[in-house]
Amino acid sequence: MFLLAAALLLLPGFAQGGAVWPLPLTVATGEKVLHLDVERFHFKAIGYESELLSEAFKRYEELIFDTPSHLAEEALRGGAPANTSALAGALGRSRHTRIKRLRVYVGSYDQSLNLQTDESYTLSIASPTSTLQATTVFGALRGLETFSQLAGVEEGVDEEHGQQGLAKHKKHKHKRHEKKKHKKKKRRRRRSDSAFLVRVASIWDAPRFAHRGLLLDTGRHFLPVSALKDTLDAMAWAKLNVLHWHLVDDQSFPYASEALSRLAAAGAFSPAHTYSLDDVRGVVAYARARGIRIVPEFDTPGHTASWGRGYPDLLTDCYNESGARTGAGPLDPTRNGTYGALWRLLREAAGVFPDAYVHLGGDEVDLACWESNPAIKQWMAQHNMRNVRALLSMFEERVLSLAATAGRSYIVWQEVLDNGVRLRNDAVVHLRRVTGKGYRTLLSSPWYLNLGGFATPDWEAYYGVEPTAFGGSSEQQQLIIGGEACMWGEFVDATNLIQQTWPRANAVAERLWSGKDIRDVDAARPRYAEHRCRMLARGLGARPDTGPGFCPQD
Amino acid sequence: MFLLAAALLLLPGFAQGGAVWPLPLTVATGEKVLHLDVERFHFKAIGYESELLSEAFKRYEELIFDTPSHLAEEALRGGAPANTSALAGALGRSRHTRIKRLRVYVGSYDQSLNLQTDESYTLSIASPTSTLQATTVFGALRGLETFSQLAGVEEGVDEEHGQQGLAKHKKHKHKRHEKKKHKKKKRRRRRSDSAFLVRVASIWDAPRFAHRGLLLDTGRHFLPVSALKDTLDAMAWAKLNVLHWHLVDDQSFPYASEALSRLAAAGAFSPAHTYSLDDVRGVVAYARARGIRIVPEFDTPGHTASWGRGYPDLLTDCYNESGARTGAGPLDPTRNGTYGALWRLLREAAGVFPDAYVHLGGDEVDLACWESNPAIKQWMAQHNMRNVRALLSMFEERVLSLAATAGRSYIVWQEVLDNGVRLRNDAVVHLRRVTGKGYRTLLSSPWYLNLGGFATPDWEAYYGVEPTAFGGSSEQQQLIIGGEACMWGEFVDATNLIQQTWPRANAVAERLWSGKDIRDVDAARPRYAEHRCRMLARGLGARPDTGPGFCPQD
Known part of the structure; x- marks a missing residue:
């Protein structure tokens, strides 16, 4: 039968x-x-x-x-x-x-x-x-x-x-x-x-991978709570289960911490472009109701210009060769006040985000700025620290230890590992290039949705990725716990978030849920198109991604 | 003062x-x-x-x-x-x-x-x-x-x-x-x-160029009348004055001609995906109220697969080398019925579209299909026609003459000229590459908005184009009457039309309206960003195009 x-x-x-x-x-x-x-x-x-x-x-x-x-x-x-x-x-x-x-x-x-x-x-x-x-x-x-x-x-x-x-x-x-x-x-x-x-x-x-994520970036443009909820709906339909919320960045600090209230008061684009702690709790609850974890990211020590607008002392002054100040750089790793602020932020966040993991960033740190700062150089000499990579290691280890004290495991971008920082066993490394060194890993590099083209069915390339084919031994491959599609926010806000994320994130969703042998893009195309029409029927305007055609909901 | x-x-x-x-x-x-x-x-x-x-x-x-x-x-x-x-x-x-x-x-x-x-x-x-x-x-x-x-x-x-x-x-x-x-x-x-x-x-x-257009394509995906009206609003705000309506194509025939009713009845995606003549008149009136001309395009003899679903006899059967039929190709230029149908279509269109111009396409004609067809070869022999380019010339000259009889001047894609067709003096040639041969010309090649990228501020390249710098003598340059931004519809429908067209079409609008010396992209950027925010304030969701930031209307 x-x-x-x-x-x-x-x-x-x-x-x-x-x-x-x-x-x-x-x-x-x-x-x-x-x-x-x-x-x-x-x-x-x-x-x-x-x-x-x-x-x-x-x-x-x-x-x-x-x-x-x-x-x-x-x-x-x-x-x-x-x-x-x-x-x-x-x-x-x-x-x-x-x-x-x-x-x-x-x-x-x-x-x-x-x-x-x-x-x-x-x-x-x-x-x-x-x-x-x-x-x-x-x-x-x-x-x-x-x-x-x-x-x-x-x-x-x-x-x-x-x-x-x-x-x-x-x-x-x-x-x-x-x-x-x-x-x-x-x-x-x-x-x-x-x-x-x-x-x-x-x-x-049953899913092939346990961590099937989507990264949204609310630091470059603000995304209203309704846009986040729409995204969570679409994620649930595709069985994605982690929203990696890249909350803040150089450009703005919309997360309205109450412990450090000037972060958003001075660092957000405007008072209307902020998330209160209650807003955040609402998003977390909406996600949980759909079986979706929310992993917040507080990227440090780089990508923190917006932090300095409310708390200038947190940042490092950078100098040029003639000794003139050129602007603010990464968090200052030599001041205790930096760690005090991070502790207050992380402790509060642990009360708002129940997930076991917090993403601590760690990418693209301007080490040259640290090197240019006389006070930091002096501090390094006093502490017998040979180079700024050692300084970065010290910073990361202190921050990761704060997260652990707040009861959180952590995820970091690969650069942290590349810079020789020792991580705890429960750490997860977010890969940009290749597999890591014995840590559990997440794959994102092939799935930067924001880099796609208007007239390219790039979902086919996303679909064709085999996560375990990114090098490494079979032991290393078994350390891959999943991946994330990334929608960085430089050119995305509420006007185009849904259309530029969907249906393409669905391609990543099937890659991370379905069996390894399910990889025929021609066989997938009608289902992919049908699921896009289903999204329209359910009220979300996913863009047409498979060439000419129509849905009855057009 | x-x-x-x-x-x-x-x-x-x-x-x-x-x-x-x-x-x-x-x-x-x-x-x-x-x-x-x-x-x-x-x-x-x-x-x-x-x-x-x-x-x-x-x-x-x-x-x-x-x-x-x-x-x-x-x-x-x-x-x-x-x-x-x-x-x-x-x-x-x-x-x-x-x-x-x-x-x-x-x-x-x-x-x-x-x-x-x-x-x-x-x-x-x-x-x-x-x-x-x-x-x-x-x-x-x-x-x-x-x-x-x-x-x-x-x-x-x-x-x-x-x-x-x-x-x-x-x-x-x-x-x-x-x-x-x-x-x-x-x-x-x-x-x-x-x-x-x-x-x-x-x-x-006063405008620098008289023809400042935007091409929309309703053949690859249907665009509801409301999306066309939204587009017309945005065009008026940017002082664009021609909507080049690429009405129909291989994939669908949404224009519900009453003279040839099977064109849309069989050729549209569905009955819901059609424009009645009254719909069209409404769009034309809406445009005119904003000082915008509508130039309809009926692309012939290629890009006509959808025509054949209601009227199979209009198309040429194509054959492979062993003489087996492989499918339908361009309109059949050897049958009088083809011209009869075109006449009925154009005469009716002249009653619906008041503009002096109709765009007759003429691009990407599969001449090999004509060459493969025994009946066409026989017809060519009977009429002492040496090659299929001569056949194309004959077709174009007959179609252009029908348009003239219907009281319309015409615009054609450059291929028609490249194929040696003689045009009337009032013809306009729509350039893909270089200036033409004494005819008035329109420039589009640098402004295919649909080819842009999600994370690229490609408006800057559009803005930097100088229409008269595309070769040719100063006489030829004076023949440039304007240009068109093109939004081809393979990956665009109502879900993403506005976000993918705007604000980028504004860059072309300023290039075609403002003085030749207004070309400093850095000076333009704040105004460009402000006009995008203005569009949001007026209710249209143009995408963020100048990097991180916000509008109060986010």
């Missing part, structure tokens, strides 16, 4: 829809199509119950029943309009059974979200009983996402809300975070005029 | 604002700042009146009084928050006079909009009398745009609607074409809590 399929096939009766991104580890789909009973369908927790799960139920009911039908642009590529009569014919021949619920079993009450969290799940869609089983609630969230992607709107019965649905979608799109009160009414209307299908399927799924 | 300025200076008292893009031909600005009397200010037509003008008055009243303050991201680059106290101090020292109206004189009742339209204007902002004078109403539109850019909101008195204004702006942004009923109320509220300033200035302005 079941057919083991490497890629999910398009199913007759669907206005497309039903292909899953990222591709599950093993999928068996049957030929049968089941109707979701729109009047009565619900998710049903068996045994285990929690707010995380019940809120996810609500979210996925909305995604399934309140979004326009899924229709892949790829399928209609090259221009032929959909041959709906053939689909309708196929539909007529299949036997429908109504399913009224999906039973959800969660094995453990452990709700900790970290590198070790078990995200696996099994999903069986069959008549009369459909079940989702997972060890943790976060595995259940992944399974619900898969279920929502397997569901679609029946072709033909959906005519009434075609254009109307589109208008509704647009409203939905721009009011994603102020829409709650209309939901009930919409659901009822849809129920009466549409039929929802779901494939018969049996899936066992 | 007046200071002749090559670039407009930022004025004390303004929350920035007041720099004009594109830069006028001659500008003299004074140090004095005038208050717009928010209760009573209005535009006053003296003598000449028309609907075109009175509608423009309404539009510009809204733009001036209903948009958040202008604040250049560039000025605050590098991070220091605005030093508003210094501005306020400077303001305190300047003497304010309230102005209650701008008198608008238009010299001629001729409202024809074409290559010869006089777009010059003079604008004098002074106390007690401010005047705008222009030969044509379209010149007056350009002057109103300049006036609106010179105006700004006074720093400090605008606090009350800071965040509120932003929220309002967002709504405004996403409902640009369904917002009318809220206007009155908003204006009144603003009037009571803000002060609007305008610089004392004396400007004489």
